[in-house]
Amino acid sequence: MLDIRDGAAGFLPLWMNLLWLSEHPCDFAILEERLMRSFGEFMREMVPRLLEAWDEKLAAERDRNEWELIQRKPRTVVSTLGEITYRRRYYRNRKTGERRFLLDEVAGFEPRRRLSGKLRDQAVALALDVSYRRAAEILQTWVPDISAMAIWQEVQRLGGEKRVRAELEREKVFEQGDAPGGRRKAETLFVEADGVYVRGRREEDGQSHFELKVAVAYEGKQEQGRERRALMNRQVVAGTEEAERFWEEAVSSFGRVWDWASVKRCWLGADGRNGRRRASECSLGLDIDWIPFTCGRRWLRPWDGRRRPTGRYGMR
Numbered sequence: 591m592l593d594i595r596d597g598a599a600g601f602l603p604l605w606m607n608l609l610w611l612s613e614h615p616c617d618f619a620i621l622e623e624r625l626m627r628s629f630g631e632f633m634r635e636m637v638p639r640l641l642e643a644w645d646e647k648l649a650a651e652r653d654r655n656e657w658e659l660i661q662r663k664p665r666t667v668v669s670t671l672g673e674i675t676y677r678r679r680y681y682r683n684r685k686t687g688e689r690r691f692l693l694d695e696v697a698g699f700e701p702r703r704r705l706s707g708k709l710r711d712q713a714v715a716l717a718l719d720v721s722y723r724r725a726a727e728i729l730q731t732w733v734p735d736i737s738a739m740a741i742w743q744e745v746q747r748l749g750g751e752k753r754v755r756a757e758l759e760r761e762k763v764f765e766q767g768d769a770p771g772g773r774r775k776a777e778t779l780f781v782e783a784d785g786v787y788v789r790g791r792r793e794e795d796g797q798s799h800f801e802l803k804v805a806v807a808y809e810g811k812q813e814q815g816r817e818r819r820a821l822m823n824r825q826v827v828a829g830t831e832e833a834e835r836f837w838e839e840a841v842s843s844f845g846r847v848w849d850w851a852s853v854k855r856c857w858l859g860a861d862g863r864n865g866r867r868r869a870s871e872c873s874l875g876l877d878i879d880w881i882p883f884t885c886g887r888r889w890l891r892p893w894d895g896r897r898r899p900t901g902r903y904g905m906r
Contacts, residue, residue, distance in 0.1 A: 638676040669706035770845025
């Protein structure tokens with residue numbers, strides 16, 4: 591339980607700063623900076639005590655016959671409030687030997703991740719628009735302890751997690767025969783795709799460049815003003831895999847949005863005679879219209895009456 595004396599002691603410097611500012615008129619930017627610094631110091635002092643109070647409560651409420659206390663370990667988390675260090679209890683299950691930090695689980699702190707969830711989301715979102723270094727410089731205005739490397743690591747970890755989820759969805763559809771499960775109905779669907787070669791960070795297999803592929807699916811275009819239109823219900827898939835695997839993942843991804851059974855016509859982008867020829871060979875007589883753009887070699891594998899993929903590929 592928190593002690594009011596701890597709160598009073600932590601609040602005193604903030605209050606003294608307010609008193610000083612009340613007697614010294616200054617530029618508002620200076621006012622903002624001093625108050626933010628004082629408030630941040632107060633919160634960084636109180637949050638560890640709050641977390642440790644949670645830890646005390648969890649320790650008292652745990653099943654002592656099941657969870658044995660081993661020791662208390664410190665942990666440092668970089669949050670939107672700054673760097674916070676606290677101590678929490680480490681338990682071992684007497685029957686199974688499982689080990690847990692109950693406080694970390696309740697607070698949502700993942701193992702071996704230094705950034706808090708809120709700061710991680712802000713950092714990754716910012717890194718999508720500016721460089722890692724610039725994102726760190728912006729966030730350091732409020733969080734001095736964050737670095738460009740920490741942001742890069744979070745972006746790589748998030749990309750890896752999404753990569754695994756996408757691969758599992760592809761396997762369900764194209765190897766296990768499960769339908770993607772999309773519910774949105776659309777009689778007509780437009781799909782356009784293209785690829786561009788970009789330089790990589792390091793040479794892999796003797797190649798310094800790789801192809802970045804992007805597929806866009808949408809239901810049509812809506813007027814947004816003079817000479818301006820927006821894509822309706824746009825969905826985007828991007829990847830660097832080889833073409834066949836990329837299109838399989840695109841199908842499974844778009845299939846989580848649209849019910850392929852409801853699509854009667856697909857306008858599909860095509861790049862060159864080879865792309866048109868390959869798509870025509872696997873069309874299965876379905877209604878296809880071409881867009882003078884790029885597309886993949888394989889598109890949709892139709893499901894038979896038993897909701898399993900057939901051995902042929904075609905366009906919907």
